[in-house]
Amino acid sequence: MAWLALSVVVIWAGMLAFRDGFWLADQRDDTVPVDLARWPSVVAVVPARDEAAVVGRAVASLVAQDYPGEFRVILVDDNSDDGTAFVARIAADGDPRLTVLTGGPLPHGWTGKLWALSQGIEQAGSPDYLWLTDADIAHAPDTLRTLAGMAAPRQLALVSLMARLQCRTFAEKLLVPAFVLFFQMLFPFRAVNRPGRVAAAAGGCMFVDAAALARAGGIGAVRGAIIDDCALGELLKRQGPIRLALTRRSLSLRDYGRIGEIGAMISRSAYAQLRYSPLLLAGTLVGLTLVFLLPPLLTLAGQIGGVIAWLLMALSFQPMLRFYGQSPLWGIALPLIAAIYGWYTLVSALQVWRGRGGQWKGRSQALLQP
Template structure:
């Protein structure tokens, strides 16, 4: 029993010390580099499908960017039926162009097909700012992104938008979402000249010539987890940077556990490359990493119980920096194993939905079923 207890302890000792210190959440956009001598041209591309409840605030935040250079906004209305395009037009912002999206092209996910149309309408700016319709940005966001990109000669500069964390379900699950993302893609490794590639889809500033050299957005046309696919694509073209931010915030509300579960399940199985073997291994890994130690702490005795308690404490400790970032109680750290179990259940749900032909469901589209 003691040897069994040492397994999760060993895992968490490695994660806290040797896994690029992912849990410390140090990579942030608080320190902005000096402004460039000349401000390059930028076009924001916003794909939107049935976003009537958030589009005014989202596009409004883009329209008031305090950016000294040339800046335009292209909104692609991706077959909305709720008046999204009309709301955007009613804002009357001169720098906003509305593109009525064409029907989904075979071989593409819906979002990326909309992005492709937006890029085609953008012309030839130095940078493309790909941002989602449910993200609102502080007025200095674009200037900050461009300053960092120009100073670091970056081909991709991405911010992990701060997600809403107000309802009970959001408080329980949202900080963990970012925590698990950083576990899979440690930002320190992403930001090194060599290493893994990743990005956060809500806010990606991409050098247009580098994207074209990589084959354009069509090079990842089938990707359900499109942001990380773009990150990996651009990493092959040059340096990229990914960090946390308070400047860009998600304004989509998740009322209840069901909507959050649906958000997780939409892409969880895609992360495992639709592999039943990887699904089984991941489920076993979650049990060993997150659930074994609390189970021993509660039900074992002697040394095994002590090791289980110590490991549970490490699990709770690892969650503290992210909880502070989201201004949540440190006691949520104790619940991280239960939260991990919820995410594991959502991953199994994702696999089940994929088997039923409803994988990657978003706004009426079962995108993960394509080509599988």
């Protein structure tokens, strides 16, 4: 048993030392926006389906952007039946920069969000940049300045900011900071932000070089992707450098009052991340057990190596907990949190096997084929 405890310590020490500092949460948008000689033209495209509860704040934050360049907003109403378009128009208060577009029927082989984005991009014309942002994200007034100031001087094909998620309820405190930590374990931001094969993005806020997207084949090149943001990040990194960062400027408006609601978000795409592979699913569950669940079990068995591995695990969580303003004691709960994520990953596979995978807004979108 001692050798097993030593193995887990080595795994955690290796990840902390050699996994591109995924746990440091140091890739941020904290730089002051620069003054550009020419501010590029930008069109924000917002896909929205049954988002009346939040779209007003999102649209109001867009039309309130302090941006010196040409800027318009296109909201694509994806067959909502809750008055989403009406709420969006009211929130804009007559601002002529907002266009509300009624989306067409969903074609075979497309996910709903990407089809809505495609229609908005077609309507946008020929701006320098496209700001692809969700209907449940509110942005600080300087967000667009920041995005343009990061992208234009460096000729980045994509700048993506990971919106700060709500972290008020027990369920959110338990699962939300870990969601971002686990994302960074899969896609270390430092690796994303340097040349190489690692690519990712955060779908709530993606600032895209329109010419680079056109060269890559347009949004249709990823039309069936469930994890559309990472698919777009991979597509655009082939066209030029990209950047992914944490932010406090963009805030998710979606509340999760229960663990099951966050679980539904996890299960929607977890098995897709594993490429619908039973082998990768089994490997993931075994890996979660070895890396996260074994340390507390070894601790209970009196193995000092289990204690050390558990402490290293808790240490890895601290920067993200500070970013979200949460108690450092949540670090001790990371094995339990990982077990919950493992369960919902299994649920994700079960949903796909039952033909109900990729559920979002009444649509089952897993395993789509063009």
